[in-house]
Amino acid sequence: MIPxxxxxxxxxxxxxxxTPEDFVRFAISKGFRAYxxxxxxxxxxxxxWNMSKEDMPEYLQEIERLKHKYKDQIEIYVALEIDYLDETYNASLPYFRELPLDYRIGSIHFLPASLPLLEKNMVCIDGAFENYRLSLDQVYHGDIRKLVEHYxxxxxxxxxxxxxxxxxxxxKVYMHGEKCSGFSIDADWYQKPFDDCLHLIAEKGLMVEINTKNLRTKRQLFPNMAYISKLQKLHIPVMVNSxxxxxDLVNDGREEAFKLLLQTGFETTRELVNGLWEDIPIQR
Ligand SMILES: [Zn+2]
Ligand SMILES: [Zn+2]
Structure with a gap:
């Protein structure tokens, strides 16, 4: 049994x-406890791919409706995946802090190459490889180390x-990065800044997700499966997210990710239970 x-x-x-309701129905049909x-x-x-601010009230309302409608079958939570663009636009803004959310995920999809903050000035590290490669050439003069450093x-x-x-x-930078010449995930220039991020996460008491989106199809886990032991050593709490x-992908990659966590020495994942984060033992 895995949570x-x-x-x-x-x-x-x-x-x-x-629709959100379709996802809830699928999650219930797979036996999910929380979504x-x-x-x-x-x-x-x-x-x-982003929400517009005008849709925020309806989003909050709709998830609230589902929370109540399905409360006897599943715990439903409302959150946002918030981009960090730069010091002026990120999850620490009052706008995001004041929204009635259960939790907030911070992610990077864009690196601003120049100002103002417009899509045309962004290096997209997600999305199509062709765009990543173009930005690598134009913004970082083909030097993948520079892109990784920026990330x-x-x-x-x-x-x-x-x-x-x-x-x-x-x-996520390694998703396309590993297809570029000069890239090396175990090189010091990659691992050192990655370690710095993990240490700061541990210091701040944040959680890190084990993201299985590309696990089954591309054999990629975020964080890379070769390095999840680093999180374990730093006692960083994790959960498995698809x-x-x-x-139909709500449960994709979960079983394999849990196996990996157990093999790495993780004994618990951090889970929301009745609105509070708790460390729940992973059962073998
Ligand atoms: Zn996402
Ligand atoms: Zn994302």
Whole structure:
């Protein structure tokens, strides 16, 4: 028995492919105990995958409705996946702090290459590889080390800025990075800034998700499975999240991720139980 929960998910309020209620129904059918929505939070510019601020009241209302409707079958939580862009736009803004959310995930999808904060000035580390490669050439003159440095430097600033409970897909930069020449995940120039982020997370008492979105299809886990032991050594609390955009993927990769956690020496995952985070033993 593994705790069936997911705290990172998307729905039609951002780029998820189905309504929140569909995701809840799937989660119930798979026997989930807890399910959290974490729509991509509004940005200072519109993208195809972010929520707009105007939809926020309806989002909060709809998840609240589902909380009540299904309260005898599943615990439902409302959250956001909030981008850290720079010091002026991140989860520590009063706007995000004041929203009635159960928790906040901080993630990096964009690195600003220049100002103002517009999509055309962003290096997108998620999305299509072709765009990543183009930015690598144009912004970092083809030097993958520079891109990685920028990524972890921004991650460190996100952790420092606060306003978040969970760090989302902490090392997503390697997803496309490993396809670029000169990349080496075990090199000092990669591991040192990654370690710095983990140490700051431990110091701040934040959680890190084990993100299984690409596990089954691409054999990629975030954090990379070779390094989850680093989190264990620092006693960083973790939970397994599928980051699903399709209802049938709510449970994707969970079983394998739990096996890996057990093999690594993790004995608990951090879970929301009646609205409070608790360390729940992983049962073999
Ligand atoms: Zn994300
Ligand atoms: Zn996500």
């Amino acid at each position: 069936l929960s997911n705290y990172h998910s998307h729905c039609t309020f951002c780029d998820g492919r189905s 959290g929505f974490s729509s991509h939070a509004p940005l200072p510019f519109e993208t195809f 972890f430097d921004t991650t460190l600033k996100m952790i420092e800025a606060g306003g978040i409970d969970i760090v989302g897909h902490i090392d 980051d699903c955009h399709y209802p």
